[in-house]
Amino acid sequence: MARYSWIALRCAIALASFFLVGCNKEGTSPAWEVPGATVPANFPAPVYAAAQNPPTREAYELGRTLFYDTRLSRTGAVSCGSCHQQSGAFANADHRLSQGVEGRLGARNAPALQNLRWKTSLLWDGGATHIETMPLAPITDPREMDETLDNVLQKLNADPAYQQRFAQVYGERPITSYQFLRTLAQFTAALTSANSRYDHYVRHEANGALSAAELRGWPQHARSAHLVTAASYLRTSRFAITVWTLRSPPIRAAPISRGVPRTQVASKYPACVM
Numbered sequence: 001m002a003r004y005s006w007i008a009l010r011c012a013i014a015l016a017s018f019f020l021v022g023c024n025k026e027g028t029s030p031a032w033e034v035p036g037a038t039v040p041a042n043f044p045a046p047v048y049a050a051a052q053n054p055p056t057r058e059a060y061e062l063g064r065t066l067f068y069d070t071r072l073s074r075t076g077a078v079s080c081g082s083c084h085q086q087s088g089a090f091a092n093a094d095h096r097l098s099q100g101v102e103g104r105l106g107a108r109n110a111p112a113l114q115n116l117r118w119k120t121s122l123l124w125d126g127g128a129t130h131i132e133t134m135p136l137a138p139i140t141d142p143r144e145m146d147e148t149l150d151n152v153l154q155k156l157n158a159d160p161a162y163q164q165r166f167a168q169v170y171g172e173r174p175i176t177s178y179q180f181l182r183t184l185a186q187f188t189a190a191l192t193s194a195n196s197r198y199d200h201y202v203r204h205e206a207n208g209a210l211s212a213a214e215l216r217g218w219p220q221h222a223r224s225a226h227l228v229t230a231a232s233y234l235r236t237s238r239f240a241i242t243v244w245t246l247r248s249p250p251i252r253a254a255p256i257s258r259g260v261p262r263t264q265v266a267s268k269y270p271a272c273v274m
Contacts, residue, residue, distance in 0.1 A: 034060045036117070036192035042202045046117035048131050048189055053182050055190065059169045063187030066180070071155045073145035075101045080135070080184075083110035083144075090114065090191060100144040107143065114193040131189055132181045149177055156180065 034055035039046060066072065068081040083098040083106075084090040090113035092098045098106040108124050122128040128137055138144040139152065156162045157174045166175045169183065200208025210218070 032057060034186075034190055036190035040192070040194035040199065040203075042199060043115075043118065043194065047120055048117045048185075050117075050189075053132075053185055053189070055186060056169065058165070059183055059186040060190060062165050062169060063183045063185070063190075065165075066184050067187050072139060072147060072152055073101050074147040074151070077101060078145050080138070083138075084113050088112075089193075098144070100141070101146045104143045104146075106141070113188055113191050116191065117189050132185045134188075135181065135184050149180075153177060153180060 034057060037050055037055045066080075067084075068079050070076050070079045070082070072079060078101050083092045083100075085092060085094075088094070092110035096109065098108070098110045100106055111124055116122065116131050116134075119131070120129065122131065122134045123137060128134040136149065139147050139149065153175060156166075162175065163173060166179055166183070167173050170179050197208055197210070200206065201210055202208075
């Protein structure tokens with residue numbers, strides 16, 4: 001009798017498993033989407049549209065792996081994520097000056113990485129104008145990663161796992177600079193900040209209520225910063241946001257300069273916004 005009970009139990013488990021698998025095949029679970037692939041309703045059309053580098057899960061995850069790989073630096077000790085820390089909005093919140101290979105101090109602090117799809121000028125001084133070529137600046141800077149693009153490609157091509165993953169995305173070998181830079185951009189372009197209470201407010205969504213004090217301050221905020229919606233923020237000329245950041249004492253933003261007192265940024269470094 002016990003034997004038949006055991007058989008019946010096993011059949012019941014197998015039948016339940018069949019139905020569970022069947023439900024998964026019917027797509028009851030939401031489809032996985034690359035973060036940042038959808039343009040928020042209150043944002044304008046991006047400068048770096050998704051169609052220019054169509055997001056895929058494989059490319060995004062590969063780009064994330066590259067972002068945290070210390071082999072992109074000469075010493076194998078510094079990655080992009082060493083300074084652009086996720087816990088600090090992909091900025092370097094725990095150092096006044098970012099530290100590169102061998103503890104070398106950079107000229108400034110690492111800027112936050114967010115909404116890069118909408119930027120026409122990148123880095124603190126606007127020195128990069130395209131999200132795909134932006135990583136070349138820190139990779140080749142002797143105070144940061146102190147490496148060459150050729151050496152980076154040699155390291156990647158010497159790694160069978162990277163060879164396989166790049167071939168899965170691009171269908172060819174060896175790994176080229178084109179593939180490397182576009183794959184990094186898959187990850188950095190995905191870093192979209194559009195879920196704040198402010199964003200919910202301008203989109204008339206739940207959890208977007210502003211306090212009475214915030215509503216009273218809205219007209220002044222809009223006049224001084226030329227910001228009315230997130231879309232207008234993204235369209236604001238390259239560095240206008242610096243003035244708003246410096247003139248808003250209630251907002252405790254992370255330091256936006258590398259070694260320069262905040263009060264001097266607007267005058268000494270008018271281009272100090274990513």
